[in-house]
Amino acid sequence: xxxxxxxxxxxxxxxxxxxxxxxxxxxxxxxxxxxxxxxxxxxxxxxxxxxxxxxxxxxxxxxxxxxxxxxxxxxxxxxxxxxxxxxxxxxxxxxxxxxxxxxxxxxxxxxxxxxxxxxxxxxxxxxxxxxxxxxxxxxxxxxxxxxxxxxxxxxxxxxxxxxxxxxxxxxxxxxxxxxxxxxxxxxxxxxxxxxxxxxxxxxxxxxxxxxxxxxxxxxxxxxxxxxxxxxxxxxxxxxxxxxxxxxxxxxxxxxxxxxxxxxxxxxxxxxxx
Numbered sequence: 001x002x003x004x005x006x007x008x009x010x011x012x013x014x015x016x017x018x019x020x021x022x023x024x025x026x027x028x029x030x031x032x033x034x035x036x037x038x039x040x041x042x043x044x045x046x047x048x049x050x051x052x053x054x055x056x057x058x059x060x061x062x063x064x065x066x067x068x069x070x071x072x073x074x075x076x077x078x079x080x081x082x083x084x085x086x087x088x089x090x091x092x093x094x095x096x097x098x099x100x101x102x103x104x105x106x107x108x109x110x111x112x113x114x115x116x117x118x119x120x121x122x123x124x125x126x127x128x129x130x131x132x133x134x135x136x137x138x139x140x141x142x143x144x145x146x147x148x149x150x151x152x153x154x155x156x157x158x159x160x161x162x163x164x165x166x167x168x169x170x171x172x173x174x175x176x177x178x179x180x181x182x183x184x185x186x187x188x189x190x191x192x193x194x195x196x197x198x199x200x201x202x203x204x205x206x207x208x209x210x211x212x213x214x215x216x217x218x219x220x221x222x223x224x225x226x227x228x229x230x231x232x233x234x235x236x237x238x239x240x241x242x243x244x245x246x247x248x249x250x251x252x253x254x255x256x257x258x259x260x261x262x263x264x265x266x267x268x269x270x271x272x273x
């Protein structure tokens with residue numbers, strides 16, 4: 001099934017001069033193959049005006065929400081097309097039209113959230129984090145961001161990145177802010193990604209925008225790692241705060257339980273540093 005789906009998706013994408021990215025041959029392909037017994041590949045399209053939205057948000061909606069394969073041009077630009085996989089004999093035109101309608105509604109929601117986010121500066125979202133609890137003894141996400149910001153100067157000096165301390169502090173102040181945006185509230189996997197995007201749109205320095213994104217890296221095993229000095233400092237500071245604070249508040253993880261993901265945080269910090 002996986003082979004048939006992948007070959008069919010590639011062929012359908014080629015019909016519009018596009019390709020399905022190799023990254024979709026992993027978890028997405030596995031998930032789709034497990035959802036259908038008799039796969040039938042369907043190509044659909046969406047209004048090109050939606051391409052004005054951040055590409056990451058569009059791809060997230062297609063891949064995570066709808067289990068569609070996005071289609072890209074040979075030079076890596078997202079095309080207004082997608083590949084869906086139906087189960088069993090279907091009317092291709094009817095199924096394509098139905099999927100297009102669903103995707104259009106999803107994209108319209110994403111466009112609304114994005115427009116609402118752009119009405120405020122990224123820094124204006126930070127105070128809203130006071131309403132989101134991190135841990136009862138450690139305060140809110142806002143409190144955590146304040147601790148991470150305060151930790152950055154000394155940590156940057158200790159890591160040999162003193163020259164990047166100011167950038168790290170600026171990024172640390174904003175690296176959690178996108179958690180309060182409408183877009184990330186709806187699509188939490190875009191945390192960091194949208195923070196970088198809004199920082200760029202609002203004209204913040206590139207090194208600050210990059211560090212805001214890199215603060216969340218690595219997000220899972222095999223993910224990319226921070227590359228900039230400021231990004232490394234903020235990523236380590238965030239994980240240090242979590243490890244020290246949560247071990248003190250709730251104790252170290254046991255052999256069978258790690259509700260706060262401390263092992264992942266520790267491993268991520270070691271990878272980064």
